[in-house]
Amino acid sequence: MIDELSIRMKARQFMAGLDLSRIDEDLSVYVEKVNAKLSTEELGEGESGYTLTRRNGKSSIVVNELERKERRRFSACHEVAHLVLGLASNHQEIPSWSYAKRDNNEIACDIFASELLMPFDAFKRDVDQEAPSFELVERLRAKYVVSFAACASRLAAVTDYPCAFVFMNSTVVRYASRSKALRELNAWVEMRAPIPAGSVAARLIREGEWSGEDAGISQDVWFRDWPKGYDLVELAKHYPAFEETFSLLWFEQEGGPEEPVQNWGGAPVQEDDGLRELDGVLRFQKRSRKK
Amino acid sequence: MAQSSLGLLLRRLREARDLSSRELGQLAEIDHTYIYRLETGEKQSPSEELLARLLRVLKAKPREVEMAQFMLNNDVNPDWVEHVLATDMTAEMFEMGATMRHRGGGRPDMEAIEARVRRALEDDA
Numbered sequence: 329m330i331d332e333l334s335i336r337m338k339a340r341q342f343m344a345g346l347d348l349s350r351i352d353e354d355l356s357v358y359v360e361k362v363n364a365k366l367s368t369e370e371l372g373e374g375e376s377g378y379t380l381t382r383r384n385g386k387s388s389i390v391v392n393e394l395e396r397k398e399r400r401r402f403s404a405c406h407e408v409a410h411l412v413l414g415l416a417s418n419h420q421e422i423p424s425w426s427y428a429k430r431d432n433n434e435i436a437c438d439i440f441a442s443e444l445l446m447p448f449d450a451f452k453r454d455v456d457q458e459a460p461s462f463e464l465v466e467r468l469r470a471k472y473v474v475s476f477a478a479c480a481s482r483l484a485a486v487t488d489y490p491c492a493f494v495f496m497n498s499t500v501v502r503y504a505s506r507s508k509a510l511r512e513l514n515a516w517v518e519m520r521a522p523i524p525a526g527s528v529a530a531r532l533i534r535e536g537e538w539s540g541e542d543a544g545i546s547q548d549v550w551f552r553d554w555p556k557g558y559d560l561v562e563l564a565k566h567y568p569a570f571e572e573t574f575s576l577l578w579f580e581q582e583g584g585p586e587e588p589v590q591n592w593g594g595a596p597v598q599e600d601d602g603l604r605e606l607d608g609v610l611r612f613q614k615r616s617r618k619k
Numbered sequence: 620m621a622q623s624s625l626g627l628l629l630r631r632l633r634e635a636r637d638l639s640s641r642e643l644g645q646l647a648e649i650d651h652t653y654i655y656r657l658e659t660g661e662k663q664s665p666s667e668e669l670l671a672r673l674l675r676v677l678k679a680k681p682r683e684v685e686m687a688q689f690m691l692n693n694d695v696n697p698d699w700v701e702h703v704l705a706t707d708m709t710a711e712m713f714e715m716g717a718t719m720r721h722r723g724g725g726r727p728d729m730e731a732i733e734a735r736v737r738r739a740l741e742d743d744a
Contacts, residue, residue, distance in 0.1 A: 365742070374725030380715045380739045388739040392723075403722050410720045416694075417720040434722075 335413070335436050339443035342412050348447055352473050355404050358444055359389060362411040366404055368393035377403035379410055387411055398475045402441055409440035442482055446472050452486045460484070460491050460578050462539075462563050480576055481505040490515070491578035492550070496523050498571045499533060510578075514588045516552040524549045529575045532566035539565045547584070550577055558584045623660030624695040628687055630658040631704055632677040647676040664691065685710035693717060702729035712736045 346357050359366045364379070364387035371377070371392035376399060381387040391403040410417070415433040446468075454468055460483060469479035477495060482505070484493035490510040494517055495503040504517035523530045526549040528540045545560045564575040579585075633643050633654075640658070644651030649669065656662035665673075670691065674684050686700070689710070695717040703713045716732045727735070 372725045372727065372731075374723050375721065375727065376723035378722070378727075378735070379720040380736060381718060382715060382740070382743075383711050386743070388742065390735070406722050407720060416718070417722075437722075 330432055330435055330439070332439055335439045336443050336448075338413065339409075339440045340448065343444065343447060348450070351445070351447075352471065355401060355408075355444075358405065358408050362408050363387060364389050364408070364411065366391070368400065370394055376400075377407055379407045381411070398469075398473055398478075401445060401473055402438075402475065402478060405441035405444040406434075406437045408444065409437035413437065413440060442474075442478055445474050446479070446482045448486065451482060455483050455487050459580070460487055460489055460576055462565070462576065465576070477574060480574060484576065484578075487578070489578045489581070490584050491576070492517055494529070494550075494575045494577065496529055496573040496575070499523050507578075512588060513585055514590075515547075515550075515554065517550060518552045523573065527575065528562040528564040529566065529573045532564050533573060536568065537566065538568075539563075543580075545577070547579075551589075554589055557589075560584075623657070623663055624697045624700045625663065625665075625687060625690040626658040626660050627697045627700050628683065628690065628704070629654070629673060629677070631701075632674075632679055632683060633658075636677055638677075643673070643676060647672050649673065667691065682710045682713075686713050689714055689717070698729055699732065702733065706733065708733065708736070712740070715739070 342358075342361070346361065348357065351357065355366065363385055366389045369390050369392070371390070371394070375392060376395060377389065377391040379387055379389050389404055389407040391400040391407075393400070395403070409415075410433075413433075413436060415436060417433070451468070451472065454471070455464070458464055462480075465476060465480045465483055468483065469476055472479065474482075477493075480493045481495070481503075484491045484505045484507055487507050488509060489507060490513055491507040492510055492515070493505045494501060499522060501517060501519055501521050501523060504519070506515065506517070523533065527545060528542050532538070532540050541561070541563045543559065543561045545562045546556050547558050547560055548554045548556050550560065550562075558579060560577045560579060562575055562577045564573060566573045633640070636643075638646070639651075640654045641651040643649075644654050647654075649672065653662060654673070657665060667688075670687060674687055679687065683704075686703070689695070690700075699713075699716055703716070708716075712733075715736045719732060719735070
């Protein structure tokens with residue numbers, strides 16, 4: 329299991345003392361710290377970058393010049409992560425978007441890269457200015473020069489709102505990023521499960537629409553084993569050509585449970601372990617009031 | 620049976636000397652069935668002393684000795700070993716290609732990796 333907090337702390341240690349004022353244009357502050365040189369090349373389709381390291385410790389990081397700027401920057405930081413964390417590449421041919429199958433080393437490097445591109449202190453200050461929204465994601469992605477998904481995922485992780493960003497592919501939930509406040513409420517989004525039927529995301533797919541929102545999505549639609557109770561705000565985007573759907577969910581301030589929801593009496597060992605074992609005992613001990 | 624990169628190197632060196640596993644075993648004073656298992660990947664991670672004895676009998680060149688020592692502690696794609704043996708690449712080039720890190724789903728073929736390694740070293744010159 330990936331220790332996300334530990335990876336983020338390593339990234340922050342790596343960044344400590346560096347001048348981050350120009351990282352939106354120039355990543356050399358990171359690249360030089362790992363004794364590497366960054367360049368671009370025309371690489372094959374699907375290959376975003378690679379790193380070669382000599383015996384003297386000097387490395388060459390190369391990113392695919394055919395990919396868009398946000399992706400090239402993420403690839404460069406992902407390669408820096410490989411060097412800092414000392415992690416090898418997984419040599420199986422797995423699409424980078426496939427969260428369900430990706431190697432732990434690659435996911436760890438993605439987490440590290442997101443920290444480099446969206447430094448916690450500055451990013452959190454920006455996020456705290458207003459409530460979550462896709463407009464805020466768009467503004468921040470432009471400022472930090474990152475992809476929509478990377479920015480939304482980070483926003484959900486650092487906001488003080490009980491909030492989650494969910495990435496779905498081919499009608500299946502692939503990845504979810506949750507804020508500390510939401511995790512503390514015992515809210516779990518089921519990985520590898522079908523997109524919940526009552527969600528905005530499911531409606532967009534069903535009706536072939538590109539975007540939608542609803543401020544009255546019952547909390548039990550998204551969170552595993554939760555009772556009905558409060559309503560969530562859900563904003564969703566659907567890209568039929570890529571079979572990708574994103575949802576941003578959150579409780580408005582003072583609009584969600586005040587205490588952890590007692591769902592089934594314990595946290596799962598791993599978020600992506602699939603369904604818990606059935607034991608015949610209903611554990612909805614406490615129902616939150618309906619707003 | 621899983622292919623072993625070190626086993627592949629040892630087999631290629633043995634074949635180049637035109638020795639059977641049994642003959643190599645006799646010369647190195649190692650059970651020939653152990654040599655067979657090393658070559659097929661059934662046995663991995665021989666001791667450094669045993670590996671050195673095999674390489675000495677096989678008259679391995681310095682490059683091949685360095686490759687074998689590197690493979691004692693690192694997983695290497697057997698296709699890369701095969702490719703390097705057919706070229707004049709140095710042991711450092713072998714290690715660079717073996718430890719190359721990728722991002723994304725696409726994977727370059729062995730010729731492309733060789734070209735990248737050479738280009739990286741030329742950039743330093």
